[in-house]
Amino acid sequence: MIPFNKPYKTGREAEYIQQVLDGDHFSGNGPFTVRCQELLETRYGFHKVLLTHSATGALEMMPLLLELGPGDEVILPSYTFPSTAAAFLRAGVGIVFCEVDPATMNMDVADACSRVTERTRAVVPVHYGGIAVDLDALRAGLPDRVHILEDAAQGLHARHRGRPLGSFGPLGALSFHETKNIHCGLGGALLVNDPQLVERAEDIWERGTDRGKMFRGLVDKYSWVELGSSFYPTELQSAFLLAQLEAIEENSRHRERIYHRYRDRLAPLQGDVFTLPMVPDLEEINFHSFFLIADSEATADAIREELGARKIAAYIGYVPLHSSRMGVRLGYQAEDLPVTEEYAFRVVRLPFHNSMDEDDVDQVCDALATFLRESRSGV
Numbered sequence: 001m002i003p004f005n006k007p008y009k010t011g012r013e014a015e016y017i018q019q020v021l022d023g024d025h026f027s028g029n030g031p032f033t034v035r036c037q038e039l040l041e042t043r044y045g046f047h048k049v050l051l052t053h054s055a056t057g058a059l060e061m062m063p064l065l066l067e068l069g070p071g072d073e074v075i076l077p078s079y080t081f082p083s084t085a086a087a088f089l090r091a092g093v094g095i096v097f098c099e100v101d102p103a104t105m106n107m108d109v110a111d112a113c114s115r116v117t118e119r120t121r122a123v124v125p126v127h128y129g130g131i132a133v134d135l136d137a138l139r140a141g142l143p144d145r146v147h148i149l150e151d152a153a154q155g156l157h158a159r160h161r162g163r164p165l166g167s168f169g170p171l172g173a174l175s176f177h178e179t180k181n182i183h184c185g186l187g188g189a190l191l192v193n194d195p196q197l198v199e200r201a202e203d204i205w206e207r208g209t210d211r212g213k214m215f216r217g218l219v220d221k222y223s224w225v226e227l228g229s230s231f232y233p234t235e236l237q238s239a240f241l242l243a244q245l246e247a248i249e250e251n252s253r254h255r256e257r258i259y260h261r262y263r264d265r266l267a268p269l270q271g272d273v274f275t276l277p278m279v280p281d282l283e284e285i286n287f288h289s290f291f292l293i294a295d296s297e298a299t300a301d302a303i304r305e306e307l308g309a310r311k312i313a314a315y316i317g318y319v320p321l322h323s324s325r326m327g328v329r330l331g332y333q334a335e336d337l338p339v340t341e342e343y344a345f346r347v348v349r350l351p352f353h354n355s356m357d358e359d360d361v362d363q364v365c366d367a368l369a370t371f372l373r374e375s376r377s378g379v
């Protein structure tokens with residue numbers, strides 16, 4: 001049995017959690033939260049990091065912080081996780097879905113730029129599988145007033161032309177959900193790259209209060225200053241996360257080996273039945289996932305069935321948002337984004353996690369090679 005995902009464990013999480021249990025700070029924004037934030041700021045050069053309970057939470061902070069609401073629009077791919085859209089929708093912002101680029105399954109940058117109107121306040125690129133959206137092309141195609149807000153939930157440790165994903169716009173979001181490379185069960189981070197937004201970000205993060213300023217001695221009592229919420233994780237969560245963040249190089253080296261084994265074995269098998277996504281620069285990705293793009297939805301289903309019969313758990317990609325029940329409620333129809341509708345169902349994600357070794361990859365690739373032989377001979 002080869003599971004699709006197995007959450008990463010370093011073996012050092014318990015030691016840090018014990019330190020929390022031995023102390024008196026549990027609620028969050030304590031020493032472990034600060035250590036995680038400083039580690040991320042130092043390693044990746046993010047101006048200010050605020051840990052959140054999820055990437056969903058970090059995305060929800062964006063419209064609050066930029067004061068986006070009714071009358072404003074954001075452009076984002078339909079091929080993404082629901083939170084990318086929901087975070088803005090719940091603030092009353094209009095959601096404008098754009099097409100996917102079938103070469104990468106990332107946002108089609110030209111299509112996104114073509115949807116800008118005078119109401120557009122931001123574009124939200126999603127770095128699918130830790131492969132960067134072409135952020136330079138996106139920036140060049142947008143008016144200066146339109147923000148880039150990166151959903152880098154899958155993008156930690158990946159870069160675009162040397163710069164870490166999540167650092168390109170005023171705000172970015174990371175996820176530490178157990179399905180991501182580095183996790184703490186549920187967790188995330190808001191990356192505040194615009195120094196002018198830091199103070200208000202901290203107040204929104206502190207349930208809308210200036211409690212942080214009280215701890216720094218800047219005010220003698222705290223009060224309600226922003227529309228905020230309870231956005232940060234407990235110290236127990238942050239202690240778990242610190243153990244993982246400290247192991248990121250080791251984690252990444254292992255994933256790199258698995259990734260290259262997949263690529264070396266499957267690149268020669270590409271053709272009329274499936275292709276691999278186009279990766280602009282293999283040096284810059286974070287080896288978050290490995291997926292194929294089949295020639296049809298039926299082939300994608302058949303591949304998953306063939307693998308499933310051999311106890312290998314392959315998985316589908318995202319079900320498009322625009323044609324989902326919520327998307328239809330927003331006034332969209334499947335035909336509005338034909339490329340997304342066609343390609344989303346052709347994605348086959350293969351098992352990919354740190355508990356796999358090369359033998360596991362070989363088993364998956366052998367099964368795919370058999371599938372190809374059988375489909376070509378018409379069995």
Ligand SMILES: *Cc1c(COP(=O)(O)O)cnc(C)c1O
Binds near residue numbers: 084176177
């Ligand atoms: C995982 C993921 C999210 C949600 O992250 P949570 O931390 O579970 O809230 C959002 N967007 C993308 C692209 C993701 O992959």
